[in-house]
Amino acid sequence: MRFTPLDIVVVAFAAIAVGLTVRYINLPKNLRKRTVRIAIAVAIPILYPLSAGPFVVLSQSPRVPNAVSAAIGVISPLYAPIFWMQDRGPEPCKSAVTWYIHFWIGYAGR
DSSP states (O other), X not given: OOOOHHHHHHHXXXXXXXXXXXXXXXXXXXXXXXXXXXXXXXXXXXXXXXXXXXXXXXXXXTTOOHHHHHHHHHHGGGGHHHHHHHHHSOHXXXXXXXXHHHXXXXXXXX
């Protein structure tokens, strides 16, 4: 059996997640709250732009159920700043966002 680089990244991510979960459970209660706040403050600015590619793929898929397509209509305004950056932002931002979205569209087409 051959493993793709994506398989290796997924397994590594799962291992890190399990390790962090065990570490979190063993923290004192007052540190747990602070750790969660810091994790949220770090994760949201990273995950928000990274979720734009999968969102575009999902929104363009013809096999999406009606409930999901209704949710896409509600969620799509949240991605307006990213798409604005792709249309009217500085050239490095335009090319980065365009490359990232095309990466996901190409990956979903495989």
